Amino acid sequence: MPTAMQSAIPARRAFTLVELLIVIAIIAILIGLLLPGVQRVREAAARIQCANHLKQIGLAAHVYHDQYDRFPTGGTLWSDPPTYVAGVPAAPPVQNAGWAFQLLPFIEQENLQRDAALVVPTPVPMYFCPARRAPLAIQGRGLIDYASATGTGGSATGSGPYYGVIARNPNRVAINDVTDGLSNTLVIGEKRLNPAQYLIGCWYDDTGAMAGWDNDIVCITTLGLARDGGSTAYQFGSAHPTGMNAVFGDGSVRLVSYDITPITLNALGDRRDGAVVALP
Numbered sequence: 001m002p003t004a005m006q007s008a009i010p011a012r013r014a015f016t017l018v019e020l021l022i023v024i025a026i027i028a029i030l031i032g033l034l035l036p037g038v039q040r041v042r043e044a045a046a047r048i049q050c051a052n053h054l055k056q057i058g059l060a061a062h063v064y065h066d067q068y069d070r071f072p073t074g075g076t077l078w079s080d081p082p083t084y085v086a087g088v089p090a091a092p093p094v095q096n097a098g099w100a101f102q103l104l105p106f107i108e109q110e111n112l113q114r115d116a117a118l119v120v121p122t123p124v125p126m127y128f129c130p131a132r133r134a135p136l137a138i139q140g141r142g143l144i145d146y147a148s149a150t151g152t153g154g155s156a157t158g159s160g161p162y163y164g165v166i167a168r169n170p171n172r173v174a175i176n177d178v179t180d181g182l183s184n185t186l187v188i189g190e191k192r193l194n195p196a197q198y199l200i201g202c203w204y205d206d207t208g209a210m211a212g213w214d215n216d217i218v219c220i221t222t223l224g225l226a227r228d229g230g231s232t233a234y235q236f237g238s239a240h241p242t243g244m245n246a247v248f249g250d251g252s253v254r255l256v257s258y259d260i261t262p263i264t265l266n267a268l269g270d271r272r273d274g275a276v277v278a279l280p
Contacts, residue, residue: 046131051245051253053126057188058247060106070172071165072102074148075212081120082210089113093170098217100144100209120210127209129190131239138201141208147191147219149269163270165249168213178271182249186268189246191219192237193228204233221269224262
């Protein structure tokens with residue numbers, strides 16, 4: 001038999017369906033408000049990490065210059081594998097592979113550079129933008145998200161002239177050759193890719209980071225800059241919302257807006273045209 005104390009305890013009232021739906025709606029609204037903020041934080045973090053990758057690449061290019069009195073070259077066409085002489089990586093102008101291969105010892109990847117069997121298929125994390133994809137290889141070649149600038153009239157298929165800081169073999173550029181000033185000259189930026197092909201590669205994103213003078217590691221500045229999408233080879237582009245990260249000759253990394261005109265971008269990539277360029 002229930003006691004008097006037990007009978008005095010009121011029965012708990014369950015949630016009604018309407019109350020439950022209201023709670024669910026409030027949670028959904030809160031999630032909807034939070035998600036854009038979370039996405040913006042993730043995008044900002046990816047852009048900062050991408051900029052840091054380019055900062056390290058720019059620093060490596062200067063250490064390379066300190067050692068060889070020249071910047072690395074873009075190699076010779078798309079020929080791979082890289083050139084070794086007596087088992088040792090050759091230096092330009094003998095080296096067929098481009099700047100991404102030549103800089104490996106200066107980004108703590110010297111052992112990889114010396115391993116002829118692994119250097120081509122191994123993706124290098126520093127050569128990828130985290131806003132796009134994790135490091136990966138396609139068809140036995142480690143890919144890359146960054147490319148050097150040709151400068152005015154340049155070509156990524158082998159014909160000159162070569163007015164960028166990184167030139168095709170046998171041309172080699174020293175700091176004194178950058179008459180526009182290191183801080184005014186874009187050296188390496190992000191290349192444009194199609195998001196649908198990030199993880200499968202395509203004809204202009206398949207030769208890999210260890211290629212020579214080719215669209216995998218070289219972009220033509222006259223083509224301008226655009227958001228990722230489409231299938232335009234040799235063009236600069238990015239997955240970031242407002243522009244691409246690029247490292248300049250002085251080692252600084254700047255966000256180049258999608259609003260930049262092809263003429264301005266072309267001038268930025270040219271080391272000796274005398275044009276005074278202001279980023280938008």
